[in-house]
Amino acid sequence: MIHIVGLPRQLVLLLLAAVLLVPQVSAANSPIVHITDIAWEAEGEIGKILIQLDGPVAYRAVASSASIVVDLWQARHMQWRSQTITHPYVRSVRINQITDELARVRIDLLRPARYKTFLNEDSHTLIILVIPPWMATAPLPNSVVYERQRIRTGAGLTTAHVLRVNPEDQTLEIRPALAADMVSGFETTSIIATRYEALAGVNGGYFGTSGMPLGMVVIDGQLMTTPTDRRSVFVITREGKPAIVPFEFTGRVLTAGRTSLWVSGVNHPPHAGGLAVYNRFYGPLTPPLQTAAIVRNDIVEHLTTGKILIPQDGYVLGVTPDDAELITKFIRVGDRLWLRLEVWPDLEIASAVGGGPRLVKDGQVFVPFAWEWFSPRHVRERAPRTAVGITAANKVLLVTVDGRGRQNTGMTLREMAELMVQLGAREAMNLDGGSSATMVVGGRVVNDPSDGMERPIASALLVLRRPEAAPPAARTTTSRTKPLNPPVRNWDLEDLDPPDPTRLYPSQ
Structure with a gap:
């Protein structure tokens, strides 16, 4: 059941949390x-x-x-x-x-x-x-092309690895994947790619020390983590169209006493004055919480502390130690809660992965690093890089550049932007780089990770065969194509308010 509480219609996601989170197997009604x-x-x-x-x-x-x-x-x-x-x-x-x-x-x-x-x-x-790693191989279709180029930079030469993907191929799917299929995890890009039987892939966005993605991740229409304001997000719409857009998030919990409490993030640590929502996508247990409420089927089950087993048919609300009263004062055992999560602008999102800053806009170099809360050092540093771009023909470019070695200088962000323009990108954005920069093609790591080995990361951006295009055995047995906990529905992103022009990028 979805409850509309009379708040402004800015998004889609008008969700009772239980509707979003109901899995195929429920901890509440399944025996041990x-x-x-x-x-x-x-x-x-x-x-x-x-x-x-x-x-x-x-x-x-x-x-x-x-x-x-x-x-x-x-x-x-x-x-x-x-x-x-x-x-x-x-x-x-x-x-x-x-x-x-x-x-x-x-x-x-x-x-x-x-x-x-x-x-x-x-x-x-x-x-x-x-x-064995050498056995994890996959041939590429004609709609996925890999090439390796030597590129001159301001400090010498470096190697660029370029994937050109045609999303109009109906047998393909471009989507992010989380390490361990949960927010709080680490795996290498190649391990994630093998587990998903990916044709190719690159590392995803930034992440924290716990393996938590720092930015927006959406998979199969489900919000895994919330966006960082102003930062660029690579999106695949439900129609299969790629786009690069900054998103903003607001969230509220409406209590039985009609108190509206601010939700500072989903599967992110709580901010001062706000609640954090931890759902089944975070992992089996929450991080340590001094004050928390377990909500199952939109009813507060009990208040507790510590590392909490997240219910499969609900979520956990957590606060900072200084904000314990947000739970103890306004949320009582047995209360019904309504959870409202909002993102805008008005795109019907199937998949998304955050990164930044933007590199190319309308076919021109465009790096608004300060607007996206990046430091000048991040822009000027010569490092291994990974980026995603979209051509005028709506083909997707996945590019990884080697660096920090004798044979490879790496690139500054402006050099990376210039490369993306040369490769035909009309729009492009940066992903995580440095020792995270990795490209996997046909099951093999094709670039030269700067640490001498792959770095475990939090997310990857993969090119997959759609389940219906996979061999019959794969369609019926693999956990990727037949997950135990499938998403219940995609977001309903219709009837949004017109976009607010104050939230658009500044002109350069």
């Missing part, structure tokens, strides 16, 4: 399931872990160079015997109970590997494949 067995199989260099359960379960997986971790919600493990594993990539498999409702399976690695997850819903078997 048990892990009844874990089996190990090896087929050459490919390892297979089979997790047998006695019912449906929600899960997330995340990988590092040392391990693959699978968290299972509403799950408990039963006693099982560990197996001696002899394998070129896997050292051991362990299981422990993190909370009464969260079980964790850890696959310890001997060396970095890729992985994929599959779910057999009939037998309630979760399968994790451990794959």
